[in-house]
Amino acid sequence: MLNRIFLPSVFLVLAYGFWVSxxxxxxxxxxxxxxxxxxxxxxxxxxxxxxxxxxVLQRSTDRQWKSLTLxxxxxxxxxxxxxxxxxxxxxxxxxxxxxxxxxxxxxGANLGTTTGAWLIAGLGLKVDIAAYAMPMLVFGxxxxxxxxxxxxxxxxxxxGLGLLFLGIAYMKDGFEAFKSQIDLAAYxxxxxxxxxxxxxxxxxxxxxxxxxxxxxxxxxSALAAGQIDYANALALAIGSNIGTTxxxxxxxxxxxxxxxxxxxxxxxxxxxxGLVAIAAMPWLxxxxxAASTLLGIADHDLTLKLALFHSLFNLIGIALLLPWLKQIVxxxxxxxxxxxxxxxKPLYLSESALQVPEAALSALREExxxxxxxxxxxxxxxxxxxxxxVLSDFDFDKLVxxxxxxxxxxxxxxxxxxxxxxYGAIVEYTGRLLETASPATTDPVLRxxxxxxxxxxxxxxxxxxxxxLVSYAGYRNDDIRTEYNRLRAMLAEVLRVAxxxxxxxxxxxxxxxxDTLRLHAKDAAHALEGHLDHLIRHHRITTAMATSLMNDSxxxxxxxxxxxxxxxxxxxxxxxxxxxxDMAISLSESEIEQLIDRSPEGSP
Amino acid sequence: MTxxxxxxxxxxxxxxxxxxxxxxxxxxxxxxxxxxxxxxxRKLERKLAEHPDREKRHKLENELAxxxxxxxxxxxxxxxxx
Numbered sequence: 001m002l003n004r005i006f007l008p009s010v011f012l013v014l015a016y017g018f019w020v021s022x023x024x025x026x027x028x029x030x031x032x033x034x035x036x037x038x039x040x041x042x043x044x045x046x047x048x049x050x051x052x053x054x055x056v057l058q059r060s061t062d063r064q065w066k067s068l069t070l071x072x073x074x075x076x077x078x079x080x081x082x083x084x085x086x087x088x089x090x091x092x093x094x095x096x097x098x099x100x101x102x103x104x105x106x107x108g109a110n111l112g113t114t115t116g117a118w119l120i121a122g123l124g125l126k127v128d129i130a131a132y133a134m135p136m137l138v139f140g141x142x143x144x145x146x147x148x149x150x151x152x153x154x155x156x157x158x159x160g161l162g163l164l165f166l167g168i169a170y171m172k173d174g175f176e177a178f179k180s181q182i183d184l185a186a187y188x189x190x191x192x193x194x195x196x197x198x199x200x201x202x203x204x205x206x207x208x209x210x211x212x213x214x215x216x217x218x219x220x221s222a223l224a225a226g227q228i229d230y231a232n233a234l235a236l237a238i239g240s241n242i243g244t245t246x247x248x249x250x251x252x253x254x255x256x257x258x259x260x261x262x263x264x265x266x267x268x269x270x271x272x273x274g275l276v277a278i279a280a281m282p283w284l285x286x287x288x289x290a291a292s293t294l295l296g297i298a299d300h301d302l303t304l305k306l307a308l309f310h311s312l313f314n315l316i317g318i319a320l321l322l323p324w325l326k327q328i329v330x331x332x333x334x335x336x337x338x339x340x341x342x343x344x345k346p347l348y349l350s351e352s353a354l355q356v357p358e359a360a361l362s363a364l365r366e367e368x369x370x371x372x373x374x375x376x377x378x379x380x381x382x383x384x385x386x387x388x389x390v391l392s393d394f395d396f397d398k399l400v401x402x403x404x405x406x407x408x409x410x411x412x413x414x415x416x417x418x419x420x421x422x423y424g425a426i427v428e429y430t431g432r433l434l435e436t437a438s439p440a441t442t443d444p445v446l447r448x449x450x451x452x453x454x455x456x457x458x459x460x461x462x463x464x465x466x467x468x469l470v471s472y473a474g475y476r477n478d479d480i481r482t483e484y485n486r487l488r489a490m491l492a493e494v495l496r497v498a499x500x501x502x503x504x505x506x507x508x509x510x511x512x513x514x515d516t517l518r519l520h521a522k523d524a525a526h527a528l529e530g531h532l533d534h535l536i537r538h539h540r541i542t543t544a545m546a547t548s549l550m551n552d553s554x555x556x557x558x559x560x561x562x563x564x565x566x567x568x569x570x571x572x573x574x575x576x577x578x579x580x581x582d583m584a585i586s587l588s589e590s591e592i593e594q595l596i597d598r599s600p601e602g603s604p
Numbered sequence: 605m606t607x608x609x610x611x612x613x614x615x616x617x618x619x620x621x622x623x624x625x626x627x628x629x630x631x632x633x634x635x636x637x638x639x640x641x642x643x644x645x646r647k648l649e650r651k652l653a654e655h656p657d658r659e660k661r662h663k664l665e666n667e668l669a670x671x672x673x674x675x676x677x678x679x680x681x682x683x684x685x686x
Contacts, residue, residue, distance in 0.1 A: 516667045585678045595669045
């Protein structure tokens with residue numbers, strides 16, 4: 001929604017600006033080229049992740065000062081605090097580093113990123129860097145087209161640097177020319193109000209451009225051209241520091257709790273540092289002046305003084321907050337607690353039941369039902385169906401001609417939270433029960449253990465076919481969609497009967513009644529082979545679709561078979577003589593095959 | 605007849621009786637199942653005669669074939685238990 005209004009508005013404002021002022025066009029092009037350069041540089045460095053960078057990160061986080069230095073050095077070298085943050089988050093999420101060193105790296109990255117301002121102020125605005133940009137771009141692009149991954153990485157880094165230089169040159173020229181038309185310095189706001197207003201502008205500009213580097217280079221170019229007041233430029237730099245954390249916070253919304261904590265720590269650091277810098281601005285300006293004299297920076301060299309200010313206030317932030325790192329970590333852990341995955345615990349498997357084999361067998365039977373109850377919604381959602389639909393009297397044949405539909409469901413995480421623990425508990429319990437079980441209870445225990453395994457196999461089979469099932473269920477190609485929907489309908493029918501047999505204990509679902517479904521499933525498999533031949537011969541589906549369908553039909557029929565096997569165990573009579581008779585009359589695989597062969601037409 | 609032989613004969617009779625009892629239970633269950641299957645078969649035959657839809661008919665035919673095959677197996681099993 002926001003994008004639908006925001007993006008066209010930005011386009012309109014930019015288009016109007018380009019029409020009114022060619023210099024504004026040059027400045028905007030400079031920002032665009034600069035940001036493209038940042039992206040290329042990031043991509044280049046990313047080529048080298050998965051090796052050296054990770055090893056260094058892993059080895060350099062045992063001490064706080066090491067983590068901090070790593071953040072400074074890595075960001076200074078790569079000129080991308082976001083890349084360092086992303087790698088840090090990935091390490092944090094994988095449990096390879098703790099939150100405390102991760103925060104120290106991010107604090108260091110804040111200082112490391114200020115080297116960008118030094119480079120731009122010291123070199124970019126004083127030397128004709130566009131002259132260096134051209135050869136870099138040429139060499140970079142040649143390397144990008146090489147086969148070797150490392151060479152391509154170097155190519156992207158060179159191209160990125162070339163584009164950065166080119167972008168800076170564009171911005172510098174744009175502001176120089178802009179000066180002759182409008183004097184932005186006339187809009188300077190003095191005092192505290194100016195400080196607050198320009199901090200907010202700096203924050204907003206960074207959020208819009210998603211890059212504090214881009215904001216800084218704009219500030220420096222404008223400052224070099226005398227388009228903005230020095231005090232206001234300092235406020236803009238503070239704003240850019242705050243803006244970059246808002247970008248990180250927005251990016252962390254989609255990440256896990258570790259990412260959110262790190263972004264929270266980043267926000268806390270930059271926010272507090274920004275507040276301190278605003279509060280102590282007159283004092284800071286004096287310190288910068290004194291330090292500039294010490295470092296030999298000319299009094300009129302405002303861009304270098306701004307770079308110094310940028311580094312100084314981040315350094316102050318580190319000095320103020322690093323001693324409180326433990327407390328910050330505790331605060332973040334309290335504000336953003338990790339949500340424990342609510343794994344399902346066994347309901348019936350008690351220690352006391354193990355003393356009496358019959359009681360243990362009954363508990364095991366109930367727990368297997370419980371497992372089925374948990375697996376049922378996973379299986380239904382895996383087929384893109386609501387559990388209510390499966391349990392209703394809905395005619396699944398209608399599914400075959402269903403229109404395209406998309407689905408989004410994480411079957412793997414559901415398996416992890418809802419089934420895995422329970423399945424493990426059942427396997428462990430059966431193991432213990434078998435140690436003391438009598439010959440009469442051994443068989444039923446083994447059958448129940450097999451039933452749990454088959455159930456999990458059915459979930460896994462649905463998981464494997466789900467990717468294609470979802471994408472082809474949303475396809476415009478009617479033929480492939482219909483075939484996948486046929487598989488869904490067949491499985492939904494089996495699932496419904498399985499639920500009625502295992503959970504509802506419907507007396508109509510028996511070992512014998514399940515033979516009909518076994519025949520239907522086998523019949524559907526034979527029919528699918530016929531359909532597939534027809535569709536391939538008449539080029540109605542692509543080869544990729546055909547192979548997917550072949551693989552997925554195997555998964556689908558395996559899942560159906562497993563579910564029917566589970567139901568045969570759970571819906572069987574508990575009386576062994578009755579069970580024996582039902583099993584004796586039930587049709588074998590070969591007898592079912594013979595029934596299919598009786599009708600050469602197969603299914604209509 | 606010694607006491608020992610008497611005990612052995614008693615045990616043998618008990619075993620045979622248990623087997624007989626077991627068979628009786630199985631036969632009785634089989635009769636119930638076969639009766640249900642016969643009813644189901646008739647119901648399916650009636651349904652099949654009424655259903656014009658080709659796809660539904662095919663499913664009913666499959667179901668009927670399964671019930672007939674199960675009945676055949678059941679009857680043979682019931683006879684073998686006599």
